[in-house]
Amino acid sequence: MRQPVCKNLVPISHCAEHTLNPIRKLVDNLKINPNPDKSFLRLSIGDPSVFGNFNPPPEVISAVSEALTTSCYGYVPAHGLVAAREAIAQYYTTPKSTLTSEDIYIASGCSDALRIAMDCLGDSDRHILLPRPGFSLYQTIAGNRGIPVKFYDLDPNNNWTVNLKQLESLIDGNTAAILVTNPSNPCGSAFSVQHQLEIIAVAEKYGLPIIADEIYQGMVFEGDSRSFGELSDNVPVLSCGGLAKRWLVPGWRVGWLIAHDRHGRLATVRGGLTRLCQVIIGSNVLVQAAIPKILANVPQSFYTATLTKLKKAAEILYSELQDCPQLRPIMPQGAMYMMVEIKVDMLEDIANHMEFVEKLITEQSVFPLPANIFGIPNYVRLVLTVPEDILREACHRILEFCAQHKAKVLRKKSRTDISPMLSS
Template sequence: MECNRSNKMPSISKSKIAISPCAENTINPIRKLVDQLIINPNPTKRLLKLNIGDPSVFGNFNPPPEVIKAVSDNLQTSCYGYIPAHGLIPTREAIANFYTTEKSPLTFEDVYITSGCSDALRVAMDCLGSEKGNILLPKPGFPLYQTIAGNRGIPVKFYNLLSEEDWVIDLKHLEQLIDENTAAILVTNPSNPCGSAFSVKHQMEILRVAEKHNLPIIADEIYQNMVFEGDSKSFGELSTNVPILSCGGLAKRWLVPGWRVGWLIVHDRHERLSQVKDGLIRLCQVILGANALIQGAVPQILATVPQSFYKDTVTRLKKAADILYSELKNIPQIRPFMPKGAMYMMVQIKVEELHDINDDMEFVEKLIEEQSVFPLPANIFGIPNYVRLVLTAPEDILREACKRIAEFCDVHKLRNLPKRSRGCP
C-alpha cells in the first residue's frame, strides 16, 4: 500500500524572533555610551584607566584580613544550600545591630539581604514604582537607576544637582517635578558620580520636601560613612516621619564589589510600610536569595573589622582627591570639583577653550588616543562636558595621569583658531 505522505520538510520561516518589551526597554547607559567610544590608546604609553569604580582594580585597596578570615571560617559551616530568600536571620540581626542608633533602632525584620546594592535598588524601585507611579532621580546620577526603571516600565523624572553648590539638590526643581503620580524620591549620598556628601542641614531640607508631599525616600547609601569632611549621616537616622528604604552592601566600604552581597534597610517609625515590607520579601524571592557563603560571613565581618581599617580607607581616598585637585586646578581648560566623599571626582571640560574638542565624548576619545588616559565621560550620568575620575588608583598613576591631561590640554588649547565642529575635517 502506497503512502501518500510527502517527504518534503515543512518550510521554515526566516523572520527574526522578537524580543520582549522587558528586554527591549533594558538599557545600560554606561554600556551604550562606552560602546560608542573610539578606544585606541597610544601604543607608546601605558593605558591609565581612571574610569571604573571598582576599588580592587589596581590592587592597592584590598579588604582587611578579617574579611578574608570570616569567609574562610564560614566555609566550615553548612552554608551550602538554599536559605531564606530575604536572608539569614543572624546576618540580618548583625546588620540591624551595626546600623542601629539611639534615634533609629532596627531589628532583623527591617533588613533584607540582596545580591549586591544594585539588587537592593532594584527591589526598592520595583516595590514602590509602577507604570503609573514615577520615581524622581538625580542628574547627574548613577545610570543603573534608569536601567532598572526602564526594565520595569517605571517612568522617571530627573531633578538637578547644583555643581556650584557642592552638588546639592536643587530643591525648587525637585518640588516642581512632584505630581499626584510620584511614588518616591531616590537620593544618592555620598554620591557616585559627584563625590558629594550632603550636610545634615541639606538632608533635613530634603526630608521636609518628602514629608510635605507624603513621599518615601529610596536612599542609595552604598558609600555611607565614606565621607572626607562634613557631618553627613544616613537618611534613616535623621528621618522622623519620612519612610526610608536605605540600600547598601559590602562592595565599597569593605572593598569587595565582586562578592555581591547587599542589603536594604527599612526605616519606618510609624509603621506605614507594612504592605511594602511584604512586597520586599516577595521581590527577594525572584532570585531565591543572595550568596549564602558570603552573607553567612557578614556577622563576623561586621564584628571583627577594626575601625582603623575604615578610617584608613577614607584617609587614602581623601589624599587621592587632594592630589588630583592640586594637580588639575591650575589647568585653564578644565575645572576639578573637590569631592567630599565616595571614590570619585568630577572635572568640568571648558570646551570653549579647546580648539578641536566639542564635548566630553570627543575629549575622552582624543585623550585615550594621544595620552592613554581613560576617564569616564559624564554624558553617561546625564550631564555633558564633564568627566569622572576614580580616586582608587595608586599615587604615581594619579600624578602621571594629571601630567598627561595637562599636556593634552596644552596641545588642544584655543590659539585664536576657529572652533571645529565635530565630524568636520
C-alpha cells in the same frame, strides 16, 4: 557553508528591549584607540579592587574562610539569614533609629537592593524622581521594569546639592518616591545633615517615601553626613547598602535594604519587599554567613586608612588640575570619585566632552569616564582608587593634552583680536 537568512526572527520581550546599561552602551560606541607609545591609564572603572592598592582587611577574608566550615550550603530565607540580618540591624541601630532583623532584606549587592526598592514602589503609572547627575543603573532598572522617571538637578557650583525648588516642581499625584544618593557616585559629594533634613522636609510635605542609595555610607572625608533613615522622623526610608565599597569586595555581591519606618507606613511594602527577594531565592549564602564577624571584627583603623588614601588621591587630582584653564575639578567630599568640568569652548577641534575623551585616549592613552551617562554634559568622572604614581602620570598627560589644544585656541583668538585693527 553559508547559513540561510532567517526571515522569521524570534521577537524579544518589552522587558529585554528596554533594558539598557548606559555605561555599556557608551563604552561599546566610544572610539578607544590608545596611543601605542604610552601605557593605557584607566581612570574610568569604579572597582576598588582593580589596581591592587585597595584590598579588604584580613578580618573579612578570615570571616568567609571560617564560614566555609559551617553548614551554609543550602537555601536560606530568601530575604536573608537571620543571623546576618540581626548583625546588620545591630550595626546600623542608633539611639534615634532602632532596627531589628525584620527591618533588613539581604539582596545580591546594593544594585539588587535598589532594584527591589524601585520595583516595589514604582509602577508604569507612578514615576520615581532621580538625581541628575546620578548613577546610570537607576535608569537601567527603571527601563527594565517600565517605571517612568523624572530628573531633579544637583548644583555643581554648590557641592552638588539638590535644587529643592526644582525637585518640588516635579512632584505630582503620580510620584512614587524620591531617590537620593549620599555620598554620591558620580559626584563624590556628601550632603550636610542640614541639607538632608531639607530633602526629608520636601518628602514629608508631599507624603513621599525616600529610596536612599547609601552604598558609600560612612565614606565621608570630613563632617557629619548620616543615613537618611536615621534622620527621618516621619518619612519612611528604604536605605540600600552593602559590602561592595566600604569593605572593598564588590565581586561578592551581597547588599541589603533597610526599612526605616517609625509609623508603620511601610506595612504593605514590607510584604512586597519579601516577595521580590524571592524572585532569585536569596543572595550568596556563604558571604551572608560571614556578615556577623565582618561587621563585628573589622577595626575602625581600616575604615580610617581607606578614607585617608581616598582623600589623598582627591587632593592630588585637585591640586594637579585646578590651575588648568580648560578644566574645573570639583573637590569631592567622600565616596571614590571626582567630577571635572571640561571647558570645551577653550579647546581647539573639540566640540564636547565625548570628543575630549576620545582624543585624550588617542593622543595620551588616558581614559576618564564621560559624564553624559550620568546625565550631565561636558564633565568627566575620575576614580580615586588609582595608585598615586598612575594618578600623577595621568594628570601630567591631561595637562599636556590641554596645553597642546589650548595653544591652537590662543593663536586663533589672537588672529580674531587683531582683525578689527587691520580693517581700521
